Amino acid sequence: MISLKEVEHVALLGRLKLTEEEKKLYSKQLSDILEHARKLQDLDTANVPPTSHVLPLQNVFREDRTGEHMTTEKVLANAPDRQDDYFKVPRIL
């Protein structure tokens, strides 16, 4: 069971502000899903390596050559708020 306190902690880590109702709902739904996921622990995987990548690719690199920059207007075109050529954000405490 995922407690409300855990839900709040995870919500903070994920930067989500949840209503009391959402907290209760997620507490129950996450518990259900994770209960289902506990099944994975039945498998003995002591000698099984994890697979992060399905393809056996390695050493994919790029040469150190400068490309084109975006124009500042393009950079800031989607900005919700700006000042001069900067992105503007509320105060940082």
Place this chain on the structure above:
Amino acid sequence: MELYYLTAHQLHDMLIKKEISAEEITRAVFGRIEAVEDKIRAYVTLTRETAERQAREVDKSIAAGEKISPLAGIPIAIKDNMCTAGVRTTCASKILYNFVPPYNATVIERLNEALSVMTGKTNMDEFAMGSSTENSAFFTTCNPWDTDRVPGGSSGGSAAAVAAGETIVALGSDTGGSIRQPASYCGVVGLKPTYGSVSRFGLVAYASSLDQIGPITRDVTDCALVFNAISGHDPQDSTSAPYDQPDYTSYLTGDIKGLKIGVPKEYMGEGIDPAVREVIRETVKVFSGLGAQVEETSLPHSEYALPAYYLLATAEASSNLARYDGVRYGYRYKEAEDIVDMFMKTRSEGFGAEVKRRIMLGTYALSAGYYDAFYNQALKVRTLIKGDFDQAFEKYDLLLSPVAPGPAFKRGEKIADPLQMYMVDICTLSINLAGIPAISLPGGFVNKLPVGLQLIGKPFGEGDILRAAYAFEQSGARCCKLNLLQV
């Protein structure tokens, strides 16, 4: 038949014979969109003006006697999670409702080179999280076969548009079944390619190690043509595989004599609608009749795929979706007191319920104390699942299974219970975990609703898949009949 219901290769033949112009094709498709879009709601954004301009360019090329590519002048709809320069790309999310990318995804660049004509951006489950398009922040797309039913998801808009004649071909993306399941529900062809065969550059990430772009088309030939155009190595995607890319149409011979096909019993058991099982058994007969050797096999770790998938996909998603914070683009909560307040309220208001649920789940799976039990264990189970497939492919060229446990369900039927909704993907998500290719093609009908069959191949075995799919399609058995009447 109306122009908008023809296939790309039929239209291409007519174009080079100068029987029609690209502009006429585009007009026909937009005419169809005008007629049915309010019933289907496949598109988030339409790009008629640029489409007509692109079509006229193609007509100029043809008039000038230039050799045109098979996709030149062919209308194509793009799922709204692929970046299109200058055209809004929303992922059907409020958090990106106004985002206009300054760059094109690699697949878009390749389609532009092929001179195909983009009709618009299609609806989807928000950030590709869902199996019904009901998670779109804007509206739900309807299934052209029965508008009370969902078109499937997350590429529901693309599949519905292809099925309803609102485009000729489309691109979708598939993380756990998001191309194949809507293709099954809408009675069209959908290919989830091998991980690494189509560039992900410009595809807005849901789960990076599982996402793949692929074609949604009306027939196997179109599928091969679109796959030819979009696949191949891209230096901008580090996970893109350098491989010798064949012409996939060369596999469309109709000959599958001696092909070995396995039917994993785990995909034909409980949880699969008996009527769907019956359809699959019928398709087995067709393949046998075409000279393939079909027998039952086993993928013993199948039951662990769903939990492994949900832990891995949501863990990656929780990180991939962290960038939507209201600083650089997209929605921002305006009255925030400080930066943390802005982050939290922007994201809470900007994301829908399913996206938040998955961010929560993924964050939890990665957090201190749970990483080994959940995330890392899921990575190890992934190894086992991949091993099952490797073993099966030592014996078989292809595997055959249902795409989804049932036909399209009604809107609202599963939305309240996330686990029930996740179950819809039990036949498709192992394939993403293993990174292998699979196609969904129309296999038959259940209650007058289309049901897909899935052919699963070896890594980079799209050729074998297309060969078998084409042979099946050409056999004429229970093949796709486009729904012209109901919408």
Place this chain on the structure above:
Amino acid sequence: MAQYEPVIGLEVHVELKTNTKIFCNSSTAFGADPNHHTCPVCLGLPGVLPVTNKKVVEFAIKAGLALNCQIAPFSKFDRKNYYYPDLPKNYQVSQFDLPIAEHGFLEIEVDGNTKRVGITRVHMEEDAGKLVHQGTISDSSFSLVDYNRTGVPLIEIVSEPDMRSPEEASAYLEKLKAIIQYTGISDCKMQEGSLRCDANVSVRPLGQEEFGTRAELKNMNSFKALQKALVYEIKRQIKINEEGGRVIQETRSWDEAKGVSLSLRSKEEAHDYRYFPEPDLVPMVISKDWVDEIRTTLPELPDERQARFVEQYGLPAYDAIVLTSLKEMADYYEQCVEQFNNPKAVSNWIMGDFSRLMNADNMEINDVRIQPAQLAKMLQLLEKGTISGKIAKTIFEDMFATGRDPDIIVQEKGLVQISDEGAIESIVTDVLANNPKSVEDYRAGKNQALGFLVGQVMKATKGKANPGMVNKLLKEKL
């Protein structure tokens, strides 16, 4: 009262001197207008993917080799997840459990003894952007974000907790800086932020083996600040212990203006970076051949060069350490010695007037206008007796300010030393005649009167008289 011993480990971030960022081809050049050196990738736009700059991996391997590390045969990138407005993706691509290099060391000189400080690991990561405020970060009602530095390649070098005093920590940082500069992978300018240092500090009663609770110190922007912050923090922790309190594990920020460190505890939520393998990048397999190839590009490092300076030039160890601490300085020295073969004299000038003037103007060697050949020429003039030591200082200052040749300055200002015995003798005669009291004093045994008389002769010749000759003639006449 118990004696306390500080335990210090340093985490140093070094910005790599590549043309482009670590995962995209935007420029890393310093000082561009805000947000001008950005592209969709480093801005973290939806859909973008990283591709690793090969040079970054090579530089990191080079650093690992220079720091005597083992280079990992298999390495990968991971995501470190945390939210901050200067971090466009709200995760930093870094390395967690498989860093590029581990288990190294460097050696420092402490009170004439050599001490080895362990290097735990070297890993690669991307830099964050820059926040601009009106006033301080917490007073300002808003912040402005510049992403030019986002994605600039960094290596983080983590030391073992092997240092036992602020002096050792300083010596470690100096040495680390010298080694990295020698390899040419970074400018290591603390002022521009291309070298940044955090410290983990704890204290324990002398003789106790177990470490005390540590605090992490941040925001020290100069060597002086590091030294001051460490002294302050050690005192603070000893005081807590002596008063029977307990040091809390926390991050503290050094306030240079106030000379205190402040807790950042209030800002911290439970840190949980949720590291996981970066799915957008594939692993790196680093072959022995690749490592060997990079090894051949390693230049002579400070320790080797220092030893060579002692042996080849017969310099005292101290001179060798100072001269080799900066690669440019050592290069300058050697170019000079090549043209004026008196190693100790060259060393004296470079460590003396040269460094004094440079530091006074806050300059770096590359900014100095005197070329090594010009310094050599001046030293030749001095050796030949064309100019006096005193005049040499004047000429040197002129050269430093203008970059002109010493012989031109000597000609123009008429500063050639007077070594003509006849000319000096007549002046000496005059001086003796004009200062009968001093002559008398000298003869009465007051030796300091001679100094006064020498001074009078020098004054009359505007310092140009050969001092040896003046002394000799005065003594003869007296």
